[in-house]
Amino acid sequence: MSRSTQQPRARRLPRDVRERQILDAAVQVFSQHGFHAASMDEVADVAGVSKPMVYTYLGSKEDLFSECIRREAKRLIDAVTEGVSTDDELAPDMLLWLGLRSFFRYVGSNRDSWTVLHRQALSVGGTFADEISEMRTRSIELVASVVVSTGTKQGIGEQAEKSGAGLAAALVGAAESLADWWIDHPDVEEGTLASWLMNLVWLGFGDLVQGAVWRPR
Amino acid sequence: MSRSTQQPRARRLPRDVRERQILDAAVQVFSQHGFHAASMDEVADVAGVSKPMVYTYLGSKEDLFSECIRREAKRLIDAVTEGVSTDDELAPDMLLWLGLRSFFRYVGSNRDSWTVLHRQALSVGGTFADEISEMRTRSIELVASVVVSTGTKQGIGEQAEKSGAGLAAALVGAAESLADWWIDHPDVEEGTLASWLMNLVWLGFGDLVQGAVWRPR
DNA sequence: GCGTAAACTTACTGGCAAGTAGATTCTGCC
């Protein structure tokens, strides 16, 4: 039961540092077990802290999870935002390309974060589902705006607006799914993943924009 | 006395009928709360039966969940299989088209089933995750075989094989994600969803097959 | 009719995990 043997009794740390450690531990534990199966004892243990600390600093289990979601969502969004920000104005396809690369890069080096956001948060329902689906909706709208603006610029406005949101949802889902697939096939670079999607999606868009349509025979 | 009293009290029913009722209830409850948050009491309650029945017929909570997954996965696969089976040999794009339509049709009229399979099963981990990811892998491989065979027939074999699995994963994910999006935008017909995806994906494939490539500038 | 097995119930146990009370250090500051 004695924890780490040779530490001179973990020093006292200022609150914000401990909070960060606890949140890190929580993300890891939640990503491994999911919200319900995760225990506060384990979170405290992984954080190297006793349970009352967790409650004192982060509140209830729901509060803690909520805070994880919020922090990780912000990190992801910041990573992507930072990845697409440049001085020049970007063509829409380059925008998408940079966004996808940033996304995959983030997922690649923050698996736990991604797992919590993508798999665990959705399955809990209630408050969290709202927060997550809001983030998701924002991503989709962002992508949709690229799609729609490209479409309208080319003069197929009505159709683009109608299907834009749906296509964007599909694209976001494709990226998410590819990220999951990546976990089982790590011997691929993130640029490759992004370029697969670009090839699939942008070439398809290109045809649509030029008026090509697939229809069943 | 004799059976003159007609209580609305559920009559005694043969085992297989009850088992079906219990499984139906379980799918509903699991889809609403997820594995851990769902209680066996509620399952029994929704099924209109007492708890020991559930244990007698279906075993432990894990067994029950497992059986739900198995049954619903089979129903989904059967629905899609049935949707693409015809007498004639189908062109690959028509195969994909029919498959997508069947998939969306199933999801549309079996929301609970889809939720359990897609959202809940993944988040539990362990045995279930294996079963689910096996089903998923099979779907992806199926799609991949269509993609790859189309590619090789057109003479870009090497590249098609390399990216085929990834593209298939992306496509499957796009379909799943579009299915989720549909839940929030139900005023779209399932054929429309399928045709959006076909337009996106098949036109993109078409270009790839003809050697077109998008690359960053 | 009547006995037997299958269908079904009530009412419990046991354990795990969320959340807390209250005592106990340490640390910065005068």
Add this chain to the structure above:
DNA sequence: GGCAGAATCTACTTGCCAGTAAGTTTACGC
């Protein structure tokens, strides 16, 4: 040095829920 208060712990209480023991009722074959 000593004290105020923040940081931290041990050791509980509480409630829920998976799983079960043991009994009761009904269908149905003969």
